[in-house]
Amino acid sequence: MKPDQINKYYFDDVNEIPGKIDRRDFIKNLGGGIIIVFSLSQLGFLTGCKTSNGNESSDFNAFLRVKEDGRVDCYSGKIEMGQGINTSLAQVLADELEVELDKVNMIMGDTALVPHDNGTWGSMTTRFHDPLIRAAAAEAREVLKLLASEKLEIPVNQLVAKEGIIFDKSDSDKKVTYAELSKGKKIVQTISEKPKLKQPGEFNIVGKSYNRMDGVQKVTGKALYSADIQLPGMLYAKILRPPAHDSKLLSVDISAAEAVNGVQIKREDDFIVVLHEHPEIAEKAVQAIKAEWEVPASKADNETIFEHILKTATEGNVRHEGGNIENGKKESELLFEHEYHDGYKAHASMEPHAATAILENGKLTMWASTQTPFGTRREVSELLDMPLEKVHVKQIFLGGGFGGKIYNQQANEVARIAKMVEGTPVQLMWSRQEEFMYDRFKPAAVVKINSGISKDGTIKFFDFNTYCAGARGTELFYGVPNHKTTTLDKNGVHPFFTGAWRAPGNPTNTFARESQIDIMAHSIGMDPLEFRLKNMSDNRAVRSLKLAAEKFGWKDWKPEKGKGRGIAVGTDAGTLVTIIVEVRVNSDSGEVKVVRAVVGQDMGQVINPQGTAIQAEGCVNMGLGYTLSEDVEFDWGEVKTNSFGNYDLPLFSTIPEIIESHSVDAVDEPPQGGGEPAIISVGGAVANAVFDACGARVFRMPITRERVLAALKKG
Amino acid sequence: MPINVKFELNGKQVEVQTEKDQTLLWVLRTQLSLTGTKYGCGEGLCGSCTVLMNDQAVRSCGIFMEDVAGSRVITIEGLAKDDQLHPVQQAFVENDALQCGYCTPGMIMNAVDLLNNNPEPTRQEIIEGMEDNLCRCGAHTRIIKAIESASKAMKGEPQP
Numbered sequence: 038m039k040p041d042q043i044n045k046y047y048f049d050d051v052n053e054i055p056g057k058i059d060r061r062d063f064i065k066n067l068g069g070g071i072i073i074v075f076s077l078s079q080l081g082f083l084t085g086c087k088t089s090n091g092n093e094s095s096d097f098n099a100f101l102r103v104k105e106d107g108r109v110d111c112y113s114g115k116i117e118m119g120q121g122i123n124t125s126l127a128q129v130l131a132d133e134l135e136v137e138l139d140k141v142n143m144i145m146g147d148t149a150l151v152p153h154d155n156g157t158w159g160s161m162t163t164r165f166h167d168p169l170i171r172a173a174a175a176e177a178r179e180v181l182k183l184l185a186s187e188k189l190e191i192p193v194n195q196l197v198a199k200e201g202i203i204f205d206k207s208d209s210d211k212k213v214t215y216a217e218l219s220k221g222k223k224i225v226q227t228i229s230e231k232p233k234l235k236q237p238g239e240f241n242i243v244g245k246s247y248n249r250m251d252g253v254q255k256v257t258g259k260a261l262y263s264a265d266i267q268l269p270g271m272l273y274a275k276i277l278r279p280p281a282h283d284s285k286l287l288s289v290d291i292s293a294a295e296a297v298n299g300v301q302i303k304r305e306d307d308f309i310v311v312l313h314e315h316p317e318i319a320e321k322a323v324q325a326i327k328a329e330w331e332v333p334a335s336k337a338d339n340e341t342i343f344e345h346i347l348k349t350a351t352e353g354n355v356r357h358e359g360g361n362i363e364n365g366k367k368e369s370e371l372l373f374e375h376e377y378h379d380g381y382k383a384h385a386s387m388e389p390h391a392a393t394a395i396l397e398n399g400k401l402t403m404w405a406s407t408q409t410p411f412g413t414r415r416e417v418s419e420l421l422d423m424p425l426e427k428v429h430v431k432q433i434f435l436g437g438g439f440g441g442k443i444y445n446q447q448a449n450e451v452a453r454i455a456k457m458v459e460g461t462p463v464q465l466m467w468s469r470q471e472e473f474m475y476d477r478f479k480p481a482a483v484v485k486i487n488s489g490i491s492k493d494g495t496i497k498f499f500d501f502n503t504y505c506a507g508a509r510g511t512e513l514f515y516g517v518p519n520h521k522t523t524t525l526d527k528n529g530v531h532p533f534f535t536g537a538w539r540a541p542g543n544p545t546n547t548f549a550r551e552s553q554i555d556i557m558a559h560s561i562g563m564d565p566l567e568f569r570l571k572n573m574s575d576n577r578a579v580r581s582l583k584l585a586a587e588k589f590g591w592k593d594w595k596p597e598k599g600k601g602r603g604i605a606v607g608t609d610a611g612t613l614v615t616i617i618v619e620v621r622v623n624s625d626s627g628e629v630k631v632v633r634a635v636v637g638q639d640m641g642q643v644i645n646p647q648g649t650a651i652q653a654e655g656c657v658n659m660g661l662g663y664t665l666s667e668d669v670e671f672d673w674g675e676v677k678t679n680s681f682g683n684y685d686l687p688l689f690s691t692i693p694e695i696i697e698s699h700s701v702d703a704v705d706e707p708p709q710g711g712g713e714p715a716i717i718s719v720g721g722a723v724a725n726a727v728f729d730a731c732g733a734r735v736f737r738m739p740i741t742r743e744r745v746l747a748a749l750k751k752g
Numbered sequence: 753m754p755i756n757v758k759f760e761l762n763g764k765q766v767e768v769q770t771e772k773d774q775t776l777l778w779v780l781r782t783q784l785s786l787t788g789t790k791y792g793c794g795e796g797l798c799g800s801c802t803v804l805m806n807d808q809a810v811r812s813c814g815i816f817m818e819d820v821a822g823s824r825v826i827t828i829e830g831l832a833k834d835d836q837l838h839p840v841q842q843a844f845v846e847n848d849a850l851q852c853g854y855c856t857p858g859m860i861m862n863a864v865d866l867l868n869n870n871p872e873p874t875r876q877e878i879i880e881g882m883e884d885n886l887c888r889c890g891a892h893t894r895i896i897k898a899i900e901s902a903s904k905a906m907k908g909e910p911q912p
């Protein structure tokens with residue numbers, strides 16, 4: 038078993054694709070069958086489907102192909118990183134096209150095979166990509182029916198399609214299969230303006246639970262991630278890293294590294310790379326380099342960062358406003374002013390950033406753990422000054438993303454290295470320490486809220502100021518006559534990169550708002566559920582809250598010493614989500630254990646209920662990390678968190694014993710996002726439950742034991 | 753000085769030439785082309801690299817090749833017998849006990865060891881046995897279920 042005998046290239050038909058991609062070439066290479074082509078400019082009838090860069094999409098827009106054996110290939114620019122869209126998209130397609138689910142083959146994220154896509158993030162796949170695939174599938178079904186009509190000499194409206202067979206409504210013996218219809222043909226059809234889509238009630242596969250389609254590949258070790266690609270003669274790269282961000286290299290001595298047998302060292306200014314056929318030897322060699330760095334002076338650390346943010350994030354932007362805050366103050370009988378803090382959080386995907394690449398014959402081929410294969414292609418082509426079509430980013434599984442894999446630093450690095458050793462394949466996988474260092478953390482943030490109520494529990498005003506957390510999730514679903522939402526930020530506030538972390542900024546904003554709501558409810562002794570319902574103006578928020586409260590059994594819940602319950606409601610990616618948790622708090626140690634979490638979501642039509650439940654469970658489990666234990670430690674550009682030894686992810690013992698996921702029945706409504714929303718309400722729900730359990734109001738996440746104890750002391 | 757290491761890998765004798773302080777994880781992934789065993793931290797803290805060595809779950813990122821000589825190693829690729837998934841693999845598939853799948857090989861290898869030593873674990877024993885395997889996707893809830901159902905499927909009989 039030598040590397041050159043296996044895994045030569047991941048998807049073999051990719052090699053047949055010519056360098057310049059246009060529709061004719063693409064289709065020529067595609068083989069027979071029925072191909073449904075989209076022109077992106079046609080997609081006006083589907084919202085959200087436009088590409089940001091028309092040039093990149095060229096004319097290359099095939100979406101699906103019914104092959105001559107009756108199987109269906111679906112080409113999508115999205116990537117699979119665990120969220121299960123390779124299953125849910127296939128469901129949508131199979132249902133609309135009337136084929137069995139296991140006939141569908143998803144080809145995803147390969148820049149030479151699939152239409153341009155801006156990336157897989159923002160819980161947009163189900164909202165904006167499903168409609169495309171449905172339209173293409175519906176079109177294919179109609180084409181097949183026309184062909185069947187000719188062949189069987191039966192009018193189209195007499196025909197029914199089911200499980201890949203078209204038959205006469207009144208005589209099911211008169212039939213023809215998709216395979217028979219596609220055989221020996223090559224029909225290329227452009228989608229019509231308004232394809233005939235199924236109506237609610239007509240779905241057979243959508244709305245049902247299916248296991249993941251990639252399960253067997255993943256339990257047998259066959260699923261390939263970008264560092265699993267092995268190419269003959271490949272070298273493993275390690276890069277010399279500074280001790281802190283923005284450090285300057287003063288001097289370097291590479292002699293000890295050079296002395297290592299078989300090592301190659303390449304250098305472009307501060308970019309010093311060690312290559313070896315064994316990754317561990319490359320690692321040792323890079324460690325042997327003696328470098329002196331100038332580290333910039335510290336302006337803040339993980340304790341003083343909030344002060345620093347308040348001082349420096351001064352560029353304000355009013356996002357929503359209604360009524361008049363001053364009037365609201367006058368109308369209020371009780372006033373509340375609080376400040377909430379949340380630290381930096383790492384994405385900490387189990388798969389570190391990795392990429393494998395080779396530059397040969399003027400063409401760069403790359404496998405990269407990226408949520409944005411087309412973005413990677415563009416960046417790399419600019420970096421190496423190569424035409425777009427000479428860069429090929431291939432399909433791959435991702436070992437988690439969560440918004441962390443949209444920046445592609447590792448792909449750019451590997452491209453640079455591939456050029457340094459042109460003709461030789463190279464692989465770069467960040468160590469866990471590099472992963473922490475170069476992660477684009479969820480930014481630390483401060484939220485200041487001023488609010489007021491009348492004694493009967495009516496919110497009179499709500500003045501929400503969020504520093505560095507952005508506007509996501511701040512749409513107010515409480516009916517407040519006087520309200521204002523301001524985001525404040527400024528370039529250069531943070532000592533290092535920050536970026537999109539699963540539902541960017543929203544967990545912080547939701548934690549702050551829902552804590553404040555709870556504080557107001559408790560101040561007048563009102564049940565926090567009742568208080569929310571009294572003030573809520575948005576119907577879908579009410580539906581999600583009522584659903585969660587009912588499933589939780591809010592009414593009949595019995596208090597007990599050390600036990601508490603808490604609610605948080607939030608909105609993200611078109612979905613309204615309520616989480617209610619039950620916690621146990623040990624008042625001596627400050628330890629918080631979440632025992633049960635109930636998720637109630639209003640997310641429109643649900644494609645795969647099991648997939649939705651899994652995303653909700655994942656959100657709750659992952660969300661407990663930012664809520665209770667995760668915090669990046671640093672002294673300005675020096676990221677001190679460098680291992681799982683000092684960054685506490687949720688564990689089997691810390692996740693709730695019970696997680697229930699429920700969705701509002703809304704088959705008539707468009708499907709909404711599901712990969713991120715449920716994570717936003719975890720922090721607020723736990724904070725409120727901790728207060729309910731022991732009277733400790735913690736204003737800073739993570740809600741550590743020390744903070745619980747300190748809050749208890751304060752009383 | 754390179755050394756030659758002979759050992760049994762997924763039922764077959766293999767021999768590799770390595771430096772003696774190279775780790776089993778990377779030798780598996782590179783020289784032996786078995787990339788199902790994953791790197792997650794390289795310091796024994798995540799469990800992604802778990803394999804069975806002489807029937808014990810070990811973290812291959814901390815096993816040096818000189819200590820592998822003469823041993824019996826099973827990786828995720830060697831768990832299924834003649835295309836028949838191991839009951840733990842089967843249970844992971846049926847329970848959708850994975851998302852991105854990156855932690856999955858390590859989870860499965862660790863669970864196999866757990867069930868071999870304790871064929872009918874309680875929920876608490878599963879939690880304790882799996883505690884040091886990390887999963888970022890939050891698949892824990894279904895991993896516990898999968899191990900429970902694998903235990904039932906194996907009817908308390910350990911499987912190699």
Ligand code: FES
Nearest residue numbers: 792794796799813
């Ligand atoms: S890679 Fe071995 S324990 Fe993390």
Ligand code: FES
Nearest residue numbers: 851852887888889
């Ligand atoms: S399934 Fe993604 S890390 Fe566990």
